Each structure stands twice: as C-alpha cells, then as structure tokens.
Amino acid sequence: MDTLSHAKCVICNDRAKGYNFNVLSCVSCKAFFRRNAFREDSLLCPFVGKCNITLLTRKFCQKCRLNKCFASGMIKEKQKQNKDHINT
Amino acid sequence: MDTLSHAKCVICNDRAKGYNFNVLSCVSCKAFFRRNAFREDSLLCPFVGKCNITLLTRKFCQKCRLNKCFASGMIKEKQKQNKDHINT
DNA sequence: ATGGGTTCATACGGTTCA
DNA sequence: TGAACCGTATGAACCCAT
Numbered sequence: 001m002d003t004l005s006h007a008k009c010v011i012c013n014d015r016a017k018g019y020n021f022n023v024l025s026c027v028s029c030k031a032f033f034r035r036n037a038f039r040e041d042s043l044l045c046p047f048v049g050k051c052n053i054t055l056l057t058r059k060f061c062q063k064c065r066l067n068k069c070f071a072s073g074m075i076k077e078k079q080k081q082n083k084d085h086i087n088t
Numbered sequence: 089m090d091t092l093s094h095a096k097c098v099i100c101n102d103r104a105k106g107y108n109f110n111v112l113s114c115v116s117c118k119a120f121f122r123r124n125a126f127r128e129d130s131l132l133c134p135f136v137g138k139c140n141i142t143l144l145t146r147k148f149c150q151k152c153r154l155n156k157c158f159a160s161g162m163i164k165e166k167q168k169q170n171k172d173h174i175n176t
Numbered sequence: 177a178t179g180g181g182t183t184c185a186t187a188c189g190g191t192t193c194a
Numbered sequence: 195t196g197a198a199c200c201g202t203a204t205g206a207a208c209c210c211a212t
Binding site for chain 3: 106107108109118122166167168
C-alpha cells in the first residue's frame with residue numbers, strides 16, 4: 001500500500017518495510033530482533049541505559065536497541081524458537 | 089567505497105581506513121586509541137600541551153594525540169574493556 | 177502480497193606479530 | 195607502534211510458506 005511506502009520504522013526511524021514481529025519496522029531492525037530477541041540477558045549497555053536509537057546510532061548499543069524493540073511491541077514468540085536457546 | 093579510499097584520518101591526516109570508535113581514522117590511530125583510551129590520567133605532554141598531530145609527529149606525544157582522538161569524537165565506551173569497568 | 181527465515185558481503189573491534 | 199589477520203554483528207537480497 002502507498003501509505004506503507006513512506007512509513008518509518010518505529011524503532012530507528014529508517015524506512016519501514018512492513019510489519020515484522022508485530023511492529024512496523026525496517027529490514028535491519030527485523031534482522032536485529034530475530035538475532036537478539038533471546039539474548040536479552042547477556043546484553044549490556046555501554047553507556048547509561050538510555051541510548052537514543054536512530055538510523056545512525058542503532059549500531060552502538062544492542063541492549064537499548066533491543067529494549068526499544070520490546071517497548072515498541074515486538075514479540076519474540078513469533079519466532080520459530082529453534083534458537084535452542086543458546087542456554088542449552 | 090571509493091570515497092573512503094581517499095579519505096584522511098581526522099586525527100593525523102594519514103590515509104583513513106574506515107570508521108574506528110566512531111571516527112574516520114587510520115589503522116594506527118585506531119590501535120593507539122584502543123591502547124590508550126583508558127590511560128588518560130597517566131599521560132603527560134612533554135611539551136606545552138598543544139602538540140600538532142600529523143603523520144610524522146603523532147608518535148611524539150601520547151597525551152595530545154589522545155586528546156585529539158577524544159576531541160575528534162572517538163568514544164571509549166565502544167571498547168569491550170569498558171563493559172567490565174561499568175559492571176564491576 | 178505479506179512476513180517469516182537464510183545467506184552473503186562488508187564493517188569494525190580485537191589479537192598477534194614484526 | 196603499526197600492519198596483517200581473524201571473528202562477530204550488521205544489513206540487504208533472496209527464498210519460502212501462508
């Protein structure tokens with residue numbers, strides 16, 4: 001739809017590419033969430049835990065980026081769960 | 089990218105090799121910053137604290153070189169060590 | 177067409193060595 | 195110190211099931 005073509009990623013404000021894990025988001029945030037949704041505990045913010053996430057800064061802090069993914073409504077249950085959890 | 093191939097290191101004007109610690113810089117300044125970012129306090133300028141940093145002079149004063157790294161926007165939080173500092 | 181996963185080239189941080 | 199090398203995270207292209 002045309003509305004979507006100008007849509008912005010709710011996480012980083014890059015160009016959105018549709019709904020991913022329930023949230024209007026860009027391809028990079030989609031990939032990021034798929035990779036990190038289950039790594040929550042092992043991530044740590046190198047700053048003070050309040051990083052502003054933008055197209056330019058999204059790479060700097062995984063912890064805050066992931067937090068924003070969750071805060072924006074992304075849900076990890078949508079994933080195949082084959083991640084076998086890392087915590088085996 | 090081609091633009092990057094002629095790029096100059098913001099710190100010493102040597103040939104830049106991409107972004108390191110958030111600043112367009114050369115391999116030597118990258119290595120220098122990694123080694124010294126957390127040694128700020130123990131460094132001392134042997135001159136008057138206003139050393140001009142170039143490809144030729146960068147070796148002479150660590151203090152002023154490090155200052156220029158910070159002034160140019162390098163951020164030490166990008167280094168792994170820092171996470172340990174913060175947590176412990 | 178949409179939204180999952182898979183794959184691959186690249187960027188960049190760390191490690192090693194002359 | 196600086197250069198070569200290595201490993202991991204990122205993001206874009208692509209594939210597949212619905």
